[in-house]
Amino acid sequence: MAIPRRTLPALLASLAVSSRPALAQSQPAPFITIASSTSTEQSGVFGHILPAFTQFTDIAVHVVACGTGQALDMGRRGEVDVVFTHDRPSEERFVAEGFAAPCGRRPVMYNDFVLAGPITDPANIRGLHNPAEALRRIAAARAPFISRSDHSGTHTRELRLWQLAGLDASGDRGSWYRTIGQSMLQALNTAAAQQAYILTDRGTWIVFHKDCGLDVLVEGDRHLYNQYSVMVVNPVRFPQVKMKAGQAFVDWVTGPFGQAAIASHRFQGEQLFVPNASSPDA
Structure with a gap:
């Protein structure tokens, strides 16, 4: 669903009073840890979108910024809840090895x-x-x-x-x-x-x-071409993984509010990423 840019500030402001997931109502101040590429942090996209996610869900996010290879290795060791990376062959190998939760690899932006x-x-x-x-x-x-x-x-x-x-x-x-x-x-x-x-x-x-x-x-x-994708780490392998909170992030960032937040992230007028969670081939 496309959201006009002019409506985005009001939309994000309304999230605090929108219906929140059951997770946010039943758990006090949960948090997840995301391992992600340095480009998502250093470009400022996380600084832009994560406050909106936390406002919507009450889930705080701790980001470990590292290379995609290191992020996936952290997922393989069960050290994080979510990986947010940009190397499709490595991500598909991660899924094939059974380290991703059943929802698998989800495209986010490019x-x-x-x-x-x-x-x-x-x-x-x-x-x-x-x-x-x-x-x-x-x-x-x-x-x-x-x-x-x-x-x-x-x-x-x-x-x-x-x-x-x-x-x-x-x-x-x-x-x-x-x-x-x-x-x-x-x-x-x-x-x-x-x-x-x-x-x-x-x-x-x-x-x-x-x-x-x-x-x-x-x-x-x-x-x-540079595609970014997100995966929850498999809680069957690693019971400490916060599956529900991690899935809440995946659903939000690939849903209409997260995609609109990504589209609105600009630096000196230039758009840094294009949301494409709905793309079947990404």
Whole structure:
């Protein structure tokens, strides 16, 4: 159900007096722990939507911001109630291994990845729509490239793009290929300081990019599509998982109020994520 943007503030304000789920009426001050990618925190989307969720349900949310790989591993150990990630192959493996609750993987929102780099563009990739060709040019020019190297969704996508380019992501590329093992925002700061190329999600880029000396140089290819999904951790494997509260979050964030809240999240007028919980192929 589409909700006009002009009605959203009044809609969210009314949630406090709306009918709340039975969970909120029967449990005092519950909370859930969500492991999620750093991009959801550093782009500000959680800061925008979670207060509305808590107002609606009385369920507080503790967020552990880490790479997608780390978030899924925390789910595999039963350390969190919900995982909110952006690497579909890894998520589908998580479901196949039996670590997700029966509701499985639910799409929430998407944006895209972009290749950013120095305004001077020494590898001459500006305007390309093929990220594999762009990476081949960066490698041929031995131009500085910053890799998160943290098993995040962004790092996993970067490795797939190197593979698509026909280059060995695990090989020694020399000093021009620089691994840092840090979050997206820290990686962008490093790329700006070193005037290096980098793969980044657009949400974090929009928040970061002003006066950084980098430009978006490659965008728009289907291989740069960036889907975010949510899963409750399987309470059969881990009885400590707060199944009802976790499912309440999944239902809210994929429902009309959560999707409207995501759509309304902007930074300096730019929309960071597009809600798509109703998409059957996401």
